[in-house]
Amino acid sequence: MTGQAALTPQGSAPATEPRTAAPTDWRSDAMRRRIARRYAAERRFKVLGLAAVLLSAGFLAFLLVTMVGNGARGFTRTQIALPIDFQRSAMLIDPALLKGDTAEQALAGANLPAVIDTAADKAFGEGGARMISPAAQAAVRKAILADPAILNGTATITVPASEGVDLAAKGDGSAADETAVARLKQAGALSTGLNLRFLTASDGTDPTLVGIWGALKGSLLTMAVTLALSFPVGVFAALYLEEYAPRNRWTDLIEVSINNLAAVPSIIFGLLGLAIFLNLMHMPRSAPLVGGLTLALMTMPVIVISGRNAIKAVPPSIRDAALGIGASPVQVVFHHVLPLALPGILTGTIIGMARALGETAPLLMIGMRAFVASPPHGVMDPASVLPVQIFLWSDEVGRGFIEKTSAAIIVLLAFLLTMNSIAIYLRNKFEKKW
């Protein structure tokens, strides 16, 4: 449009010519067929969608039912009421030492395993010792500490049954163990209780001894390291790239690299962690610190990508408003853009963290498949993590480990669910109503 030439006086537009074509027949056969096809397409779409939803729901239900069905037994244990005659046992202990700090030490040297084996053989006949789990020691020790007076006579202490008896009592044992269970039932010594040890102990050699706490704590520490590193780095990288970085070939290259990084198979991150953190920086093997750092490398690109999308989604009018009253670019970012983008960033973070929590391969590369029988006390201690623990137990020969594996999966899923719930809570908290 240039100058006067473009000015068209109003009212001089050509009048619309009268229509000469026949009016549309909305009731013709062709029309009806078109309508029928439209309705059919809509029905097909609905049915397909519903089928997809039902299929996923079915898989989920199958997974949950199998896991809970198998795993629930991992949280219970078969117990045997074992009468022990401390007076006539081969117990070597000075009752005076049972007070204060020396108690644990005194009991450790008191030859408890022999005492228990003798008592079991005496109570349930030949082979009685094999019905009792090695975990019985801890139960007896606890009972003595709680009431040292029982040492003066006979006491009946409830102790965990051995792997074989436990399986047989749960209806999945060998013929020999079935007889043992029958014998114990006859003696009225059998009961079922909650397996608290599973929630408080670490890995072990006997399925009645093992617990998930060591792996759970290892996962917690690893996730803490991952979050502490990947969240700030990811968010700052996203903010810089979206708000400050000039658009040029270098930033394009960085963007492509980050997108590619998010798609790199996790085992490669494990090799990277092995090469850098263990071989180059000589950090301890199997440590949550190294695991966390390795997983952070993997999680960071996910946070950067989701963060950039969330930042992009903040309406420009809010930036204008803040700049317009003299907010500096940093104030615009931290007072307005970041709070508004936070729900989106958190969603991305939780997706990344959930993936990291379930990751096994890279952790195997940095030595986290070691047998660790005590929970880690810090990020430098050797530790296991939940998915690796599940992997290790699923590889065990002992049949008692099957239910432990399922129980560990339940714990992992519960952990995941808790993490997601916290993220959803935080997201809803920060979400602004417009």
Place this chain on the structure above:
Amino acid sequence: MADMQHIPNAKMSAQGVNVFYGDKQAIKDVSIEVDLENVTALIGPSGCGKSTFLRTLNRMNDTVAGARVEGRITLDGDDIYGSDMDVVQLRARVGMVFQKPNPFPKSIYENVAYGPRIHGLAHGKADLDEIVEKALRRAGLWDEVKDRLHESGTALSGGQQQRLCIGRAIAVEPEVILMDEPCSALDPIATARIEELILDLRGNYAIAIVTHNMQQAARVSQRTAFFHLGRLVEQGPTTEIFTNPREERTKDYITGRYG
């Protein structure tokens, strides 16, 4: 170029301004002045560059990639594109109200208090309360919101939101207020309230308003500048522009022959 009609002691003055977006020139050699006594209306058909020009006055165009400004724009005689001008301070002194009401998704109070807070204008909570009340009173919103200052600013009606944005701009005590089609998203009643407000604010602030609505320009402004295709075609007292324009194009536009 039509007459310069130089205004002595103008608050803001633009001389020979050119604006480029990349290779495209959006503003061609525009000279204009904004003063305290007069509300200056910038009118013209869509895409004529009036909004672009307005955004050069508080350097909001700096945020657009590839935007380049030539010429001299001064605030109280100081070059706003000069090296000793801080752009953040400039935007506090030259406030802006946008086309679409854009309150922060925070409470009404926080919306108004934000500016004074980041510029350190308030000394203590009581002082800040006073600044907020004063700004909302000036914006003609106080009576409607005084009982719900801590409700979200985005829950207000469109007209109230726009007055909140004006209050937010006023709260930092600007010297100039730029309004970019402030009523284009509002109904006639809300528009009337904003227009009254503009008349109230005149004299305290130098005001420049971009508008599509010729009646609005006639009602609220004392000086009018007509833009067409990036050029300033004509400027002068509003009454003169509307009753006796010198340029044929101006006449055609204000009589509604194109737009």
